[in-house]
Amino acid sequence: MSKFMKRGYLALVLLFLYVPIIVLIVQSFNAGVSRAKWEGFSLQWYERLFNSPSIMNALYITVTIALLAAAIATVIGTLAAIGMHAMSKRPQGVMLTLTNIPMTMPDIVTGISLMLLFIFTQVPRGYFTMLLAHVTFNIPYVILSVMPKLKQMNKFSYEAALDLGATPGYALRRVILPSVMPGVITGALLSFTLSLDDFTISYFTTSPLVQNLSTLIYSEARKGIKPTMNALSALMFVALLVLLLAVNRRASLAHES
């Protein structure tokens, strides 16, 4: 097959992936409400976006939940990975199986089972329950990012630190933590993005009064999405793109030096 055909094929697949996104971004600059007709360039949807209390509130909830859930999940998950690594074979196997359960469970079952739990224990659903749910689905991803780093670590450096007089706490901070740090950061970033994008689990674990962006979009989807949502997603898309480029640049700089 010629090189040209290969590239052409890749271009087509990427076009398929990007067309809806491009359409969405273009629509956010459309002066009219129509989704098909171009009625002139305008920034009015961006203006309305920042003046819409419901969207701004949902954005606040989404971002704070993603940050908090990522932070809590990273702490619990990293501790769990270190603990599981120190376990003997059988309990470690049990814990790993338990970690795999939430990852193989479909989102809708996770969401519904947590909803049942919150209703059963009479915890009113809202911000707090959504946060608990997000931490729950994030922890396994943190563990799975940290575990490989622990396995790569030299087994004896921790013991050497102890022999040289370090307390277990000191050795943990100065030997184990630095070597698993890349995994911890990957886990935290993964949690953050998973949390930002989650719809199904949030939908079942919150009340209609506390909405994140996904559930807000869902409740508006039937009425037809307003172009303000397009403006918001265009902004978020660009923000994430810049973030990625910055991280990539940092990584490649670190790689070169």
Add this chain to the structure above:
Amino acid sequence: MNNMALPPWASWVMLVGFMGFIGMVAVSIRRNRGVKRSLFAFPYGLWIVLFTLIPLLLIAYYAFTNKTGGFTLDNFKTFWDSNYEMRKQMLDLGVNPQDLGIARGNVNLDTLLYSLWMAFLCTLICLVMGYPAALFMADRSFKLGATLVVLFIIPMWMNFLLRTIAWMSLLEDNGLINTLLAAMGLPKMRLMYNSQAVLLGMVYNYLPFMVFPIYNSLSKQDRRLSEAAMDLGANSALTFLRVTMPLSLPGVVSGITMVFMPSVTTFFIPRVLGGGNTEMFGDLIERTFLSADNWNVGSALSLIMMVLILISLTLLRKADPEGEGSGTL
């Protein structure tokens, strides 16, 4: 009806459990003059019991009980026969439901079969579309390959609801595609509210999950193997069929897992892009819980879905025992 309070002894159990944990930590600190490292996993263990195991047990509890809390298998019978409750009540009243023309209702079973069929089609299309893409990107002579992989990840950052809704504006009766068709003087097409539109939305959302694992296993391959095949006289087609492709199978298996699992339980996409007769199993579960407010049947449906997923996972794990193709990021 479902407003069950926590039994009074539950808070005592929790309190005792918490005190026990504190005691265990205290004892282990005294014995080892330092916290045992395996205890670091304790908060997580507690978390998993509270927020994964107990919720799952709740689902199992509701699936095997009726509205008054007694043990029953009726919820599973309702899965097999969606008119089961009605027919049972009729029989209790001494009426034969057959006389009234009320036969077995097959809505639930049909929805499950439809979901499996759609997930199968979606996985197949993703594989057929994704394999060549991964293959071309993993090509060593193609320097942009690694950059292109990032281009596959970026769309996944846009909220998946919005991405799906964006297809609406392309496919609608007055949407972009139809406007273009009209401008070219062609008749309008009905592109939305059918199974094909749902399938399109699913493929669109899950395609990257097929491409990454395949790309991973292809780019990890030792290049010398295919070179050796070529040196020994195989042409490029034979090299691909006998060397490259078999070695990429773990990636394929993991791609199939990552596409098939979420697509069986797809929720939302059929509602936005599909019409009235494209409900999938995820939507059915949600509707049974929230609209019909029938937790018992809803739990039974969730259990059935989980069992199906566990079975297919076990089968797929057999094909890729080392989990080599995984590790997508």
